[in-house]
Amino acid sequence: MxxxxxxxxxxxxxxxxxxxxxxxPRLGEFKAPSRRGIVFHDACWRLLEEAVRxxxxxxxxxxxxxxxxxxxxxxxxxxxxxxxxxAAIADNVSHFPWEDRYDEPEFLEGDSVFGxxxxxxxxxxxxxxxPSSQPLNKDCFASLPQELCAAIAMYLPTADVLRARLVSRAxxxxxxxxxxxxxxxxxxxxxxxxTFIGPGLRNRRRIWDLLQGxxxxxxxxxxxxxxxxxAVWSLDxxxxxxxxxxxxxxxxxxxxxxxxxxxxxxxxxxxxxxxTLGFGDVxxxxxxxxxxxxxxxxxxxxxxxxxxxxxLTQVWGAAMVSIAVYTRSPPPAGSFQQGSRLRDLGVxxxxxxxxxxxxxxxxxxxxxxxxxxxxxxxxxxxGGPGGKYLLHLTGISVTSCLGILRIRFRFDMEVPxxxxxxxxxxxxxxxxxxxxxSLDGPGGERIETIKMRHHYPRPKEASP
Amino acid sequence: xxxxxxLRLQNMLNPESRVFEVDRxxxxxxxxxxxxxxxxxxxxxxxxxxxxxxxxxxxALAKVCEWVxxxxxxxxxxxxxxxxxxxxxxxxxxxxxxxxxxxxTENDVIDSPWNVVFFSGVDAKMLYEILITAxxxxxxxxxxxxxxxIATIIRDKPIEEVCNILCIDMEFTITPEQGAAIRDxxxxxxxx
Numbered sequence: 202m203x204x205x206x207x208x209x210x211x212x213x214x215x216x217x218x219x220x221x222x223x224x225x226p227r228l229g230e231f232k233a234p235s236r237r238g239i240v241f242h243d244a245c246w247r248l249l250e251e252a253v254r255x256x257x258x259x260x261x262x263x264x265x266x267x268x269x270x271x272x273x274x275x276x277x278x279x280x281x282x283x284x285x286x287x288a289a290i291a292d293n294v295s296h297f298p299w300e301d302r303y304d305e306p307e308f309l310e311g312d313s314v315f316g317x318x319x320x321x322x323x324x325x326x327x328x329x330x331x332p333s334s335q336p337l338n339k340d341c342f343a344s345l346p347q348e349l350c351a352a353i354a355m356y357l358p359t360a361d362v363l364r365a366r367l368v369s370r371a372x373x374x375x376x377x378x379x380x381x382x383x384x385x386x387x388x389x390x391x392x393x394x395x396t397f398i399g400p401g402l403r404n405r406r407r408i409w410d411l412l413q414g415x416x417x418x419x420x421x422x423x424x425x426x427x428x429x430x431x432a433v434w435s436l437d438x439x440x441x442x443x444x445x446x447x448x449x450x451x452x453x454x455x456x457x458x459x460x461x462x463x464x465x466x467x468x469x470x471x472x473x474x475x476x477t478l479g480f481g482d483v484x485x486x487x488x489x490x491x492x493x494x495x496x497x498x499x500x501x502x503x504x505x506x507x508x509x510x511x512x513l514t515q516v517w518g519a520a521m522v523s524i525a526v527y528t529r530s531p532p533p534a535g536s537f538q539q540g541s542r543l544r545d546l547g548v549x550x551x552x553x554x555x556x557x558x559x560x561x562x563x564x565x566x567x568x569x570x571x572x573x574x575x576x577x578x579x580x581x582x583x584g585g586p587g588g589k590y591l592l593h594l595t596g597i598s599v600t601s602c603l604g605i606l607r608i609r610f611r612f613d614m615e616v617p618x619x620x621x622x623x624x625x626x627x628x629x630x631x632x633x634x635x636x637x638x639s640l641d642g643p644g645g646e647r648i649e650t651i652k653m654r655h656h657y658p659r660p661k662e663a664s665p
Numbered sequence: 666x667x668x669x670x671x672l673r674l675q676n677m678l679n680p681e682s683r684v685f686e687v688d689r690x691x692x693x694x695x696x697x698x699x700x701x702x703x704x705x706x707x708x709x710x711x712x713x714x715x716x717x718x719x720x721x722x723x724x725a726l727a728k729v730c731e732w733v734x735x736x737x738x739x740x741x742x743x744x745x746x747x748x749x750x751x752x753x754x755x756x757x758x759x760x761x762x763x764x765x766x767x768x769x770t771e772n773d774v775i776d777s778p779w780n781v782v783f784f785s786g787v788d789a790k791m792l793y794e795i796l797i798t799a800x801x802x803x804x805x806x807x808x809x810x811x812x813x814x815i816a817t818i819i820r821d822k823p824i825e826e827v828c829n830i831l832c833i834d835m836e837f838t839i840t841p842e843q844g845a846a847i848r849d850x851x852x853x854x855x856x857x
């Protein structure tokens with residue numbers, strides 16, 4: 202049984218609950234206080250307290266960070282975006298980044314070391330034989346007192362002392378015991394050696410290293426807006442009520458908005474800085490500052506030590522989940538339907554399709570669906586450059602389960618992997634349908650139409 | 666008590682041991698003998714030899730007596746410690762400089778060509794006996810000198826050569842197979 206605690210919201214604010222228990226982290230049940238919160242292993246919590254010492258753990262901030270973690274598609278638990286220092290493996294081949302792509306390595310049955318505190322282990326009593334009290338016939342130094350051996354060793358580098366151990370028994374005890382209780386300190390050294398660190402301590406260090414990222418995440422300070430905003434930043438309530446709100450609003454793939462700050466962006470804006478925070482293998486925007494030509498500066502969101510411009514691949518809810526801009530008039534009707542807007546405004550993964558790739562945007566859903574929220578578009582150029590693979594296309598396989606999960610293209614020649622599959626899927630489960638379409642090759646068939654039924658959820662219930 | 670008094674030393678573990686005569690000022694290199702001198706009156710010491718109770722040869726005891734006699738004017742370790750304590754932990758560099766000119770220091774002893782000659786004719790067994798005698802009598806400069814001399818023998822030399830110099834049988838030479846077995850045992854015992 203191991204102890205757990207829960208950081209949750211109670212009537213008196215954010216608190217750490219009493220101790221619960223679990224008997225098996227994989228198959229057993231958590232016997233924790235019935236409050237919704239973030240569960241911490243007791244040993245990990247103690248390490249976190251050490252990591253932030255001397256300050257106490259900022260419970261409110263910690264809960265906010267945990268609640269803002271993104272929840273991958275088709276997953277009920279938030280993702281930290283890293284491999285837990287080797288405890289999980291990211292499968293980026295058969296999963297997209299917004300999916301649950303972390304698998305546990307092979308199940309380690311009965312490895313009890315993860316439940317132990319390695320510092321509670323004591324070095325075993327020394328079993329080595331002490332040097333003989335009687336000098337050997339051929340080694341008059343064998344009975345040299347230990348203090349004299351130590352005195353000789355003081356004049357020697359370690360390598361020579363180690364060699365001396367192979368010369369005479371007199372030098373054996375030098376690395377064995379140094380106090381009255383003959384503990385085997387070589388055992389302790391090897392247990393804590395960086396190269397040969399034992400599994401228990403290695404696990405503890407893994408958690409410690411991960412906690413450094415947590416400590417950095419807790420550090421940023423929230424920038425409160427002054428109660429009375431300077432005129433240059435103040436938002437006219439009348440305009441605010443009138444103007445429409447467009448932009449990358451709504452939920453990203455985090456859990457939504459927690460705090461909102463609204464200011465007016467003046468025409469005299471001279472500089473915009475973003476504050477970023479690295480967590481896992483991604484760097485996130487956590488705050489921003491705006492500066493006018495007259496030097497007025499306002500800071501929004503969190504202020505982190507790292508302030509710079511970054512090329513963003515994604516934005517999620519560590520702190521800033523929404524950036525909205527109020528415009529003076531609603532977007533012109535039909536403006537999103539223009540031919541090249543999807544390429545420029547959509548969120549594409551992994552890259553924006555090249556200009557020479559025709560998108561046939563009329564076959565997509567209205568552009569607004571794709572540019573609001575986090576709904577990445579991905580693509581596969583299965584025909585190859587100039588359509589050179591099309592003549593070798595022999596079949597298409599579609600895997601579906603409540604929607605299309607993956608389309609595979611079969612060719613009668615070697616084709617690079619990126620042209621062979623659309624969508625990522627690890628393996629086909631039993632409940633998934635796989636439909637095969639065969640193509641007889643050039644001149645054999647003529648495809649007139651392809652009909653496909655796909656359920657698009659409404660924007661409110663949409664997920665990426 | 667006269668500073669030029671002659672003391673007699675005898676190894677009581679060996680009934681046939683010689684009686685060695687050493688100047689008191691030389692014998693005071695030994696902290697043990699200094700303590701004896703403080704607790705026995707002069708008349709007793711005039712009639713009785715100071716007992717040495719360590720199993721070493723007369724030759725080794727003679728070498729120790731030779732060394733303390735040669736370096737009898739060297740500041741005694743016990744005096745240096747006492748002076749250091751009196752000065753509240755400071756070294757008293759001015760006094761030390763004067764002593765250097767008149768009496769020499771431990772560094773001079775270590776670097777002295779006389780010591781090279783002293784140890785040149787000493788075999789391994791004799792070296793061992795000088796060391797344990799110096800340790801028994803608590804003659805720190807000689808003890809340190811022996812340790813450094815042995816360290817010089819060991820330093821940067823292969824095991825075979827050190828064994829040869831110190832006349833030690835190489836009982837720990839291991840075959841590659843034995844080495845591999847030891848490594849496996851270490852991995853099994855410590856890293857699993």
